[in-house]
Amino acid sequence: MQSQKAQKIDLNTDYPCPCRRRGRLVPIVLTEAFGCNRCQQIFVVDENGYSIEQLSTNYPYKQAWRWTGNQWSKAYSGLRDSYLPLALGIILVLLVIWLPSALSLPLGSNIIPWAIIVAVLLAVLPALMVWLAYRR
CATH class of the missing domain: 1.10.287 (Helix Hairpins)
Known part of the structure:
Protein backbone atom coordinates (compact mmCIF):
# COMPACT_ATOMS: atom_id res chain seq x y z
CA MET A 1 0.00 0.00 0.00
CA GLN A 2 1.40 3.40 -1.04
CA SER A 3 1.88 6.02 1.67
CA GLN A 4 -0.27 9.16 1.68
CA LYS A 5 2.72 11.37 2.52
CA ALA A 6 3.20 14.23 0.07
CA GLN A 7 6.18 14.02 -2.25
CA LYS A 8 8.06 16.93 -3.74
CA ILE A 9 6.83 17.76 -7.25
CA ASP A 10 9.45 17.45 -9.96
CA LEU A 11 9.17 20.26 -12.50
CA ASN A 12 10.59 18.06 -15.28
CA THR A 13 8.09 15.21 -14.95
CA ASP A 14 4.58 14.88 -16.31
CA TYR A 15 1.75 13.82 -13.98
CA PRO A 16 -1.89 12.78 -14.38
CA CYS A 17 -4.36 15.66 -14.26
CA PRO A 18 -6.02 16.09 -10.84
CA CYS A 19 -9.28 17.15 -12.55
CA ARG A 20 -9.87 13.46 -13.43
CA ARG A 21 -10.29 14.01 -17.13
CA ARG A 22 -7.60 11.52 -18.16
CA GLY A 23 -5.30 14.33 -19.16
CA ARG A 24 -1.61 14.69 -18.45
CA LEU A 25 0.09 17.61 -16.73
CA VAL A 26 3.11 18.64 -18.73
CA PRO A 27 5.65 21.21 -17.54
CA ILE A 28 5.42 24.69 -19.05
CA VAL A 29 8.89 25.78 -20.12
CA LEU A 30 10.64 28.47 -18.04
CA THR A 31 7.92 28.54 -15.39
CA GLU A 32 7.01 26.66 -12.24
CA ALA A 33 3.70 25.60 -13.74
CA PHE A 34 2.04 22.68 -15.45
CA GLY A 35 -0.60 22.63 -18.16
CA CYS A 36 -3.10 19.86 -18.81
CA ASN A 37 -3.15 18.58 -22.38
CA ARG A 38 -6.84 17.65 -22.10
CA CYS A 39 -8.72 20.21 -19.98
CA GLN A 40 -6.40 23.16 -20.75
CA GLN A 41 -6.11 24.12 -17.07
CA ILE A 42 -2.93 25.65 -15.67
CA PHE A 43 -1.52 24.53 -12.33
CA VAL A 44 1.19 26.41 -10.40
CA VAL A 45 3.59 24.67 -8.06
CA ASP A 46 3.42 26.05 -4.52
CA GLU A 47 6.44 27.74 -2.93
CA ASN A 48 7.35 24.69 -0.90
CA GLY A 49 7.16 22.42 -3.96
CA TYR A 50 4.80 19.90 -2.39
CA SER A 51 1.47 21.01 -3.88
CA ILE A 52 -0.05 22.48 -7.01
CA GLU A 53 -2.81 25.03 -7.23
CA GLN A 54 -5.28 25.51 -10.06
CA LEU A 55 -4.90 28.95 -11.61
CA SER A 56 -7.73 29.56 -14.03
CA THR A 57 -10.96 28.48 -12.46
CA ASN A 58 -14.50 29.68 -12.00
CA TYR A 59 -14.68 27.73 -8.74
CA PRO A 60 -15.00 30.25 -5.87
CA TYR A 61 -12.46 28.51 -3.61
CA LYS A 62 -8.81 27.72 -4.30
CA GLN A 63 -8.20 24.15 -5.29
CA ALA A 64 -4.87 22.59 -4.42
CA TRP A 65 -3.52 19.05 -4.56
CA ARG A 66 -0.54 17.12 -3.16
CA TRP A 67 1.25 14.35 -5.05
CA THR A 68 1.41 11.10 -3.05
CA GLY A 69 3.53 9.15 -5.50
CA ASN A 70 0.75 7.59 -7.55
CA GLN A 71 -2.21 9.98 -7.29
CA TRP A 72 -3.27 13.48 -6.29
CA SER A 73 -4.97 14.17 -2.97
CA LYS A 74 -6.66 17.40 -1.92
CA ALA A 75 -4.25 19.68 -0.10
CA TYR A 76 -6.99 21.20 2.03
CA SER A 77 -10.66 20.45 2.24
CA GLY A 78 -11.96 24.01 2.42
CA LEU A 79 -15.49 25.09 3.17
Missing part, protein backbone atom coordinates in the same frame (compact mmCIF):
# COMPACT_ATOMS: atom_id res chain seq x y z
CA ARG A 80 -17.16 22.80 0.64
CA ASP A 81 -16.74 19.69 2.80
CA SER A 82 -18.55 21.34 5.71
CA TYR A 83 -21.70 22.30 3.77
CA LEU A 84 -23.45 18.98 4.31
CA PRO A 85 -22.97 18.86 8.12
CA LEU A 86 -23.99 22.52 8.29
CA ALA A 87 -27.18 21.89 6.29
CA LEU A 88 -28.00 18.82 8.39
CA GLY A 89 -27.47 20.87 11.56
CA ILE A 90 -29.84 23.57 10.29
CA ILE A 91 -32.47 20.96 9.45
CA LEU A 92 -32.11 19.35 12.86
CA VAL A 93 -32.42 22.68 14.68
CA LEU A 94 -35.46 23.66 12.65
CA LEU A 95 -37.16 20.33 13.30
CA VAL A 96 -36.35 20.45 17.02
CA ILE A 97 -37.56 24.05 17.46
CA TRP A 98 -40.36 24.55 14.91
CA LEU A 99 -42.11 21.19 14.98
CA PRO A 100 -42.70 20.98 18.75
CA SER A 101 -43.81 24.60 18.85
CA ALA A 102 -46.19 23.99 15.94
CA LEU A 103 -47.62 20.91 17.62
CA SER A 104 -48.08 22.67 20.96
CA LEU A 105 -50.64 25.13 19.55
CA PRO A 106 -54.29 24.64 20.57
CA LEU A 107 -56.03 21.92 18.57
CA GLY A 108 -58.88 24.16 17.40
CA SER A 109 -56.42 26.58 15.81
CA ASN A 110 -56.16 26.91 12.05
CA ILE A 111 -52.46 27.72 12.38
CA ILE A 112 -51.34 24.13 13.10
CA PRO A 113 -51.32 22.86 9.48
CA TRP A 114 -49.59 26.03 8.26
CA ALA A 115 -46.99 25.92 11.03
CA ILE A 116 -46.16 22.30 10.18
CA ILE A 117 -45.90 23.13 6.46
CA VAL A 118 -43.60 26.08 7.21
CA ALA A 119 -41.45 23.96 9.52
CA VAL A 120 -41.07 21.21 6.92
CA LEU A 121 -40.32 23.71 4.13
CA LEU A 122 -37.69 25.43 6.25
CA ALA A 123 -36.11 22.04 6.89
CA VAL A 124 -36.20 20.90 3.27
CA LEU A 125 -34.94 24.12 1.64
CA PRO A 126 -31.34 23.90 2.96
CA ALA A 127 -31.17 20.24 1.94
CA LEU A 128 -32.44 21.13 -1.53
CA MET A 129 -29.87 23.93 -1.81
CA VAL A 130 -27.03 21.58 -0.84
CA TRP A 131 -28.24 18.94 -3.30
CA LEU A 132 -28.40 21.50 -6.13
CA ALA A 133 -24.94 22.79 -5.28
CA TYR A 134 -23.29 19.35 -5.30
CA ARG A 135 -24.99 17.59 -8.20
CA ARG A 136 -23.04 17.23 -11.44
